[in-house]
Amino acid sequence: MDFNDTPQEAEFRAAARGWLDSNAERLGPDESPTGMAEGQDREDVIKSSQAWQARKADAGWACITWPKEYGGRGASSIQNVIWNQEEGRSQTPPNVFGIGQGMLGPTIMAHGSEAQKSRYLNPMLRGEEIWCQLFSETAAGSDLAGLQTRAVREGDEWVLNGQKIWTTGAQYCRWGMIVTRSDPAAQKHAGITYFIVDMESSGIEIRPIKQINGGKSFNEVFFNDVRVPHANVVGKVNDGWRGAITTLMNERASIGGGGGSNGFRELMRLARETDWNGRPALQDPYVRQRLADFYIRSKGLQYTGYRTLTALSKGATPGPEASIGKLVGAPLSQELAGFACDLQGQAGSLMEDDSSWQSSYLGAPGIRIAGGTDEILRNIVAERVLGLPPEVRLDKGIAFQDIPSARN
C-alpha cells in the first residue's frame, strides 16, 4: 500500500507538469482556479475555454484517454487522474466541454458509425464544437425512458417534434445528442432512437430557464418539424436505449469521479476567524463535531476514490460503485455550505458579491438532482451494487402508448 507514483506514472506526471508549467501559471498550494462557478454561458468564458482547449489539443493533452486517431493519446485512467490533478494545480479556464467530451464522445465511440466518429470527435476534442445532451423532458427525467419527443422517418430523413428541458448549454452548443420515441407501439425501452442533431437546424427554439441561483445555464428546447438526416442515427433505429445507457454510465463516472476540494479548508478558516459567543467558532464543541463529520465524510469519499482508482489501474472496469461519489458528495457540499452560512450568524443571510458560501448553498440543490437524483442513485446502489430486488413496476410488458401517466 502506497501513494507513490510508479516510475512510469512519475515520468508521465513530470511530462504533464513540464508542459503545463510552460503554458499556464502554476497555482500556490492554497489557491484554487479562479473564474469557475457560474458564467459558463458567458461568451468570454467560452472563448478562453476554447483557446485553452485548442492549445492542449495541439500538444496532445486534450481528452488524453481517447484513442490517438481522434486526437487523444490513448492514456490510461490513472494517467487521466494524474493529468487532472496537475491541470487542477494550474490557473486554467473552466472546461465547458464536459458533457460532450465526458459523455457524448464516448457514446459515439461505442455506438456511432465510422463516418460519425471521423466527422465529430476531433472538433469535439478541440473544443471547436460544443455539445449538449437532450435527454430530459417535462414528463421524463428520472424515468428517462418515458420520453415522448417523436421521431418519424421520411425517406432519408427523420422529422422530430416535441420538447426537451433542462438542457445545459443548449444556447451556445453547436451539436446535441437527442433520444426520441420512434415507435410508440413498441414497449417502453424498445421504441427509442438516438440522434445527433444540428442545433442550428430550423425548427429548433431555445429558451433559457432561470435557476434558483439566478443563473441560466439550462434551457427548454422545442422541436417543430426539425429534419435530421438518417446518417445521424447513433446505433440502430429503435435501439437507442442501449446508447442512452452508455451516456448515463459515463455521466455518473465523470460526475462521481470528482472528489477534490469541497471547501473544507475554507470552512476551517471561517470557523477560526468567526466570533461565536465571544470566542472563535472553532472552539465551540458543536461546531467542532460538525466540522469533523464533514472532514471525515469528504476524506472517506476521497479514499474511496483511491480504492476505485487502484482497482482501475489493475484492469477493473468502472462499475455502479461510482454512484457513491455523487450520492455522498452532493448532499455533503450542500450541508457544508449551509453550515458555513449558519456560522456567520444573522449576517449569513446577506447575499453580497463575494458571498461564495451563499452562492454554493444556492447552487447545491441542482447537483443533487442533475445526472441522477440522490434517490435514483440509492436505487442504483441498492439494486446494482447490493443486488436487492428491483422496484415494482407498472410499465413493463405493455406498449409505451398504453402506459398510465398524468396525460391519460
Place this chain on the structure above:
Amino acid sequence: MNFDFSEEQKLLQKTARDYLSENAPLGLCRKILEGDEPYSRELWQAAGEMGWLGAAIPEKYGGAGFGHLELALLAEEVGRALAPIPFSSSVYLATEALLVAGTDEQRERYLPGLASGELIGTFAIAERRGRPTAASVQTTFKDRELVGVKLPVPDGDVAGIAIVNARDDSGISLVVAELDARGVERESLASIDPSRSLARLSFQGARAELLGAPGKGQELADSILDRAAVLMAFEQVGAATRAFELTKDFMMERYAFGRPIASFQALKHRLADLYVKIELARSNSYYGAWALSSESAELPVAACGARASASDAFELASQEMIQLHGGVGYTWEYDCHLFYRRAKLLGLALGNASEWRDKLIERLDHPSAV
C-alpha cells in the same frame, strides 16, 4: 498509487476468515456471553499458534513479523467473527505500547508471551465516568509503587500485565504493572457485552515499572491510542460488514405484503445508506492502516477519521440490524444483540466517536494540517 492490500496479505486474511468461520461461529460468542468463561481459551491459543497475536511483533521477540497491514486485516476478521477473545486489549494496546515505548529488556520480557498468548496484556486509562484527561488522572506512581483505581479496564480480569497511566513527580507517566503481583486487586464488572469482560483494578502499592520516559505519559498514551484506533476501526468495520450481510440476507427471505421486505424502497434506501457509511469507514480505515504501517506523520489525523467513522458505522449497522429484523431481532435467541452489544463496547473502548471527532479538529487546527 496502490491503495489496496497485496495478494499475500489478502491470502492471510482469507485463511483467517476460513479458520474463524469453521471454529468461531457466532455460537462461540454466545457461549462466552452466556457462560462463566471470560473468553474462549481455545480460540485464544489457536490465534497465538497461527501468529495472529504477534502479527506486528518482530521475529526476534517471538512474533510473526508480518506488520501492521497484516494485523489490520486480521483485526477485520476478528471483528467479523465477533471473536470472544481479548484481542484488542492485548494486541492493539499492550503490544503496541511495548513496541512504541518499551526498552529492549521490557520487550524481551513481555513480547514473546504476548505473541504466543500465554500472556494477556491490557491498557488501563479510565478511572471513572466521563472523558479522561491528563488532569483527571488520580492514580499515583511513587517509589516504584502504584496507588489508585482503574475502571473499567477491558479484559482486566484475565490480563497478566497492564499498561497504566499515573501521576508522578514529572507529571503523567506510563508504567507497566504485573497484575498477579502483591498489591493488585481485581474484580470482574458486569459488561454490556458479556462476551468481552471488564474489570476494576485497584492498586495498593503494587510494584510497577516506567514504560517510556517519565512525564511523557500523555503523549505516549495518545500515540498508543492512535495506533489502537486504526486497528480497532478494522475490527469495527469487519463486524459492521457482517451485521450488514446478515441483515441483507434476512431481508431477501422475509416476506411481507406478498414481497420480500428487501424490495421496499424505504428499506432499500436504508441499506444503501448503511452500505455507503460502511464503505466510507472502510476507506478511512485503509488510510489509517497506510499511515500506521508507514509511520507517517498523518497518523494522528488518520486515526481520528478511521476511528470515528468506524464507530459510527458499526453502531448504526447494529441498530439497523435489529430494526430491520423486526420482533425476532429483539429476542435473546437471535444474534442481533451480539452485534448491538459489541458495537457499544468497542465504540466506547478507546473513547467514543465524539471524543475522536473533537481530537480530529484539535489536530487539524493549525494552518498546514488540512
